[in-house]
Amino acid sequence: MALIALFSVFFFMMFLGAPVAIAMGVGSMAYMLLSDIPATVMVFSMVDSLGGITLLAIPFFVLAGEIMNTGGVTHRIFNFANLLVGHVRGGLAHVNILSSMFFAGISGSAVADTAGLGRIEIKAMTEAGYPRPFSAAVTAASSCIGPIIPPSILMVLYGTMTDVSIPALFLGGLVPGVLLGVAMMIYVYVAGGRYVAPGEKASLRAIGRSAVRNAFPLMTPFVILAGLVFGLFTPTEAGVVAVAYAFIVSSVMGDMRLKDIGPMLVATLETSTQILFILAMSSLFGWLVTTERIPETLSAFFDMTGYGRVAFLLAVNIILLILGTFMSLTSILVIFTPTLVGMGNALGVDPVHLGVVVVLNLTVGLITPPLGWALYIVTEIAEIRFIDTARAILPFLIPILFVLFLITYVPALVLFPSEYLLQAQ
Amino acid sequence: MQTLDRILGRLHAIYLRVAQAILAALVLGVLTQVVFRYAFSRSILGLEELTKLGLIWLTFLAAAILHRNRKHISVSALYDVMSDGGKRLARAITSVATIALAVFLFVQMAEVWAFMMLKSPIYRIPDTWFRLAPLAAFVPIVLQEFVNLAMLARHQAAPGRR
Amino acid sequence: QTTLRLACPSAADNPTCLAANRFAEEAGALSGGSLDIQVFPAGQLGRGAEAIQQTQAGIIDLVVEDITNYANFVNDYNIISWGFTFRDQDHFKAFLESDIETRLETQLREQYNLRFLSVEWAKLPRVVVSTKPVFTPEDLKGLKFRVPGIPSYIKTWETLGTNPTSVPWGEAFQALKTGVTDAMESPLDSIVAQKFHLAAPYVTLTNHVFPSITLAINETKFQKLSADEQSALVEAASRAAGYSAELATQTEQTAAKKITDDGGFVISVNSAPFRKMLAAKASEQEADGLWSAGLMDEIQAIK
Ligand code: NA
Ligand code: NA
Numbered sequence: 083m084a085l086i087a088l089f090s091v092f093f094f095m096m097f098l099g100a101p102v103a104i105a106m107g108v109g110s111m112a113y114m115l116l117s118d119i120p121a122t123v124m125v126f127s128m129v130d131s132l133g134g135i136t137l138l139a140i141p142f143f144v145l146a147g148e149i150m151n152t153g154g155v156t157h158r159i160f161n162f163a164n165l166l167v168g169h170v171r172g173g174l175a176h177v178n179i180l181s182s183m184f185f186a187g188i189s190g191s192a193v194a195d196t197a198g199l200g201r202i203e204i205k206a207m208t209e210a211g212y213p214r215p216f217s218a219a220v221t222a223a224s225s226c227i228g229p230i231i232p233p234s235i236l237m238v239l240y241g242t243m244t245d246v247s248i249p250a251l252f253l254g255g256l257v258p259g260v261l262l263g264v265a266m267m268i269y270v271y272v273a274g275g276r277y278v279a280p281g282e283k284a285s286l287r288a289i290g291r292s293a294v295r296n297a298f299p300l301m302t303p304f305v306i307l308a309g310l311v312f313g314l315f316t317p318t319e320a321g322v323v324a325v326a327y328a329f330i331v332s333s334v335m336g337d338m339r340l341k342d343i344g345p346m347l348v349a350t351l352e353t354s355t356q357i358l359f360i361l362a363m364s365s366l367f368g369w370l371v372t373t374e375r376i377p378e379t380l381s382a383f384f385d386m387t388g389y390g391r392v393a394f395l396l397a398v399n400i401i402l403l404i405l406g407t408f409m410s411l412t413s414i415l416v417i418f419t420p421t422l423v424g425m426g427n428a429l430g431v432d433p434v435h436l437g438v439v440v441v442l443n444l445t446v447g448l449i450t451p452p453l454g455w456a457l458y459i460v461t462e463i464a465e466i467r468f469i470d471t472a473r474a475i476l477p478f479l480i481p482i483l484f485v486l487f488l489i490t491y492v493p494a495l496v497l498f499p500s501e502y503l504l505q506a507q
Numbered sequence: 508m509q510t511l512d513r514i515l516g517r518l519h520a521i522y523l524r525v526a527q528a529i530l531a532a533l534v535l536g537v538l539t540q541v542v543f544r545y546a547f548s549r550s551i552l553g554l555e556e557l558t559k560l561g562l563i564w565l566t567f568l569a570a571a572i573l574h575r576n577r578k579h580i581s582v583s584a585l586y587d588v589m590s591d592g593g594k595r596l597a598r599a600i601t602s603v604a605t606i607a608l609a610v611f612l613f614v615q616m617a618e619v620w621a622f623m624m625l626k627s628p629i630y631r632i633p634d635t636w637f638r639l640a641p642l643a644a645f646v647p648i649v650l651q652e653f654v655n656l657a658m659l660a661r662h663q664a665a666p667g668r669r
Numbered sequence: 670q671t672t673l674r675l676a677c678p679s680a681a682d683n684p685t686c687l688a689a690n691r692f693a694e695e696a697g698a699l700s701g702g703s704l705d706i707q708v709f710p711a712g713q714l715g716r717g718a719e720a721i722q723q724t725q726a727g728i729i730d731l732v733v734e735d736i737t738n739y740a741n742f743v744n745d746y747n748i749i750s751w752g753f754t755f756r757d758q759d760h761f762k763a764f765l766e767s768d769i770e771t772r773l774e775t776q777l778r779e780q781y782n783l784r785f786l787s788v789e790w791a792k793l794p795r796v797v798v799s800t801k802p803v804f805t806p807e808d809l810k811g812l813k814f815r816v817p818g819i820p821s822y823i824k825t826w827e828t829l830g831t832n833p834t835s836v837p838w839g840e841a842f843q844a845l846k847t848g849v850t851d852a853m854e855s856p857l858d859s860i861v862a863q864k865f866h867l868a869a870p871y872v873t874l875t876n877h878v879f880p881s882i883t884l885a886i887n888e889t890k891f892q893k894l895s896a897d898e899q900s901a902l903v904e905a906a907s908r909a910a911g912y913s914a915e916l917a918t919q920t921e922q923t924a925a926k927k928i929t930d931d932g933g934f935v936i937s938v939n940s941a942p943f944r945k946m947l948a949a950k951a952s953e954q955e956a957d958g959l960w961s962a963g964l965m966d967e968i969q970a971i972k
Binding site: 095096097098099100101102103104107108111121122124125126128129132133135137138141142145315318319321322323325326344347348350351352354355356358359360362408409410412413452453 | 526530533541567569572578579580584585597600615618
């Protein structure tokens with residue numbers, strides 16, 4: 083009863099346009115007024131949910147992406163990708179996807195990708211003669227790679243909420259992220275070829291020169307991953323190392339100035355607080371899920387069907403895909419993670435595997451109409467109608483969903499790098 | 508109400524400076540930790556207490572700023588297609604609910620205030636310093652909502668939009 | 670029927686939470702079904718001082734925690750985790766049953782609204798696990814050493830020459846493995862449970878602290894129960910203590926073997942040099958107010 087009140091009030095407030103965090107708070111308040119749970123718990127849970135030092139990795143990885151965008155590193159990445167794959171059938175569309183893969187290794191979020199890199203990509207593709215809706219769709223679809231290839235803010239969030247190893251989650255995203263890129267490139271090879279002839283093949287010398295010149299930014303993901311795998315630093319420290327690294331690379335190679343620091347800090351505050359405030363205001367919800375024993379009840383249901391694990395994972399995919407069409411990924415992640423992980427544990431699903439599946443599921447929500455966040459950004463940048471972007475994005479869902487189901491039912495694709503590299507535990 | 512709005516504007520400018528400073532300090536603090544460990548094989552005892560305090564205050568200070576600027580994540584699909592009257596009603600409900608939530612929170616805080624006797628082990632930071640942060644966010648948020656309601660009643664656009 | 674929520678910090682299959690489950694069953698049976706105790710393992714409702722604080726505020730009803738965590742409330746509990754305060758397990762047990770402990774317990778009840786139902790759930794003595802072998806205090810010098818966030822632990826390991834570091838319990842394994850820390854100390858059974866010896870192979874049996882697990886209840890809640898329910902709780906807590914002692918004996922027999930089977934080393938040391946260093950500093954800590962004046966002498970006088 084109280085739980086129904088929580089959800090009705092939450093959805094009601096959310097659809098009235100209230101901030102998601104406030105809607106969650108008001109929903110929790112309704113719950114506590116109707117149940118015998120002491121409402122004072124919110125005073126503790128709100129602040130304690132922000133107590134983990136690992137959460138600091140979120141602003142740090144956001145800041146690293148900001149620095150790369152401001153310092154012009156994004157441009158260099160795009161140019162380098164162009165030398166590599168600009169001549170393949172599908173041309174700049176491949177470049178678009180490959181740059182996102184490179185960028186994903188630096189930035190922890192899809193936001194930084196779409197808003198920073200996306201602007202460069204759409205401009206270049208439009209000038210070369212690609213239809214605007216197609217350019218916008220490639221850009222939106224490829225930005226989904228950002229939270230999958232490490233580092234990833236969503237994985238930090240999932241890891242802190244569940245006590246799952248963040249290095250293991252990061253490594254888990256490696257293969258799915260590359261698969262995503264490759265699957266999209268296959269689609270682009272088939273469909274994108276008809277628009278514009280590809281560019282000329284770059285000489286090996288030109289590629290080599292550019293690779294050397296851009297070696298430092300391109301190496302960022304390896305610096306971060308190696309540091310985590312060999313245990314040179316904790317995830318939080320990895321964030322700060324990424325910031326320092328990005329700062330040095332941008333000041334030496336790009337045109338970063340001291341006066342850029344202030345605005346970058348403001349942008350970082352904005353992006354990370356949007357996430358952290360939702361986490362704080364929804365913290366009570368995690369507490370309720372535990373005390374009401376919701377995961378136990380739900381997993382008993384899946385056990386009853388006789389297909390426990392398989393049915394559960396399928397349900398996770400379907401439910402998250404549906405929720406993702408109208409809710410923000412952070413709020414879905416924060417609200418549903420405690421339930422999903424509790425159920426996963428009861429049904430024997432590896433929490434690292436589940437984390438990567440959940441994050442990929444949520445990222446798809448960025449590009450599913452009617453409320454795909456990335457779709458709105460690219461529509462704005464490309465200056466077209468939303469309906470055209472929406473139509474152009476649909477075919478991209480085929481390679482993405484294919485990869486999603488592949489990693490859902492072949493856990494080894496997610497788990498083998500971490501099992502191989504992080505022994506024991 | 509306009510005076511109140513001006514005061515809130517000034518308060519948020521201060522909040523922004525403080526939040527920026529905290530973020531910069533967090534970056535430098537953790538960076539120093541890494542450097543210390545490799546250069547001097549020493550770690551900074553109690554850094555965790557300070558970063559925890561920093562992250563909590565950063566979040567709630569910035570949350571107040573985002574609230575005023577309407578930058579928090581929200582779902583606007585339904586709101587966007589409402590009639591003008593519907594929009595005004597939705598905004599009014601949101602404001603009232605936000606105020607109710609804040610008051611509810613204040614009451615709960617007052618109720619457990621007596622139990623905040625812990626101190627952090629190294630710097631002996633009182634628990635209340637951590638637990639006060641939501642207050643710093645929700646006091647200006649409530650005042651802002653009163654301003655918004657007043658503007659709404661006078662058929663003016665809500666202030667604070669950038 | 671009264672439902673009570675119990676917070677347990679360890680994994681569900683850890684002896685501490687197994688004892689908590691036993692307590693819940695016994696309490697249910699002894700009260701004739703009028704008490705329904707729900708155990709939440711793995712720190713789901715919080716752990717450490719925070720969990721105790723929420724019990725104090727009545728959000729959680731019962732909490733199972735290491736007794737040294739109560740030093741965050743009643744200062745004098747610091748003396749338990751000051752290294753080598755107790756001669757041996759029997760000395761520690763005598764302390765737990767002494768008037769001194771009752772005095773601290775009363776202070777906790779009157780000032781902090783918390784009542785201990787049992788202070789004697791078993792845990793194995795605390796030992797050192799490190800990446801380099803430790804035979805003497807000299808070997809500890811300069812090691813980055815993980816300590817719990819409790820003042821007396823920090824002071825103890827500072828005195829022994831280490832470089833104390835605070836790392837959350839959940840990240841302790843990774844910290845050892847990656848060199849963020851070189852060593853840490855924990856109960857012997859926790860080392861095996863958390864596989865710390867796979868990250869740092871040297872386990873030195875210092876037995877510097879004899880821990881015990883306490884079961885505490887919110888006093889207001891306790892007073893609201895009927896006399897029958899109250900005695901059911903106390904009796905169930907004491908039966909669970911017996912069960913946890915059985916579990917501890919089992920673990921004690923297997924722990925050392927498990928460590929060496931996994932390729933680790935178990936080092937027995939002469940604790941005298943460690944003990945001497947700490948004894949010399951104890952009066953200084955007492956003067957600094959880490960615990961009340963005279964408490965150390967009082968404890969040493971227990972036969
Ligand atoms: Na990424
Ligand atoms: Na892209």
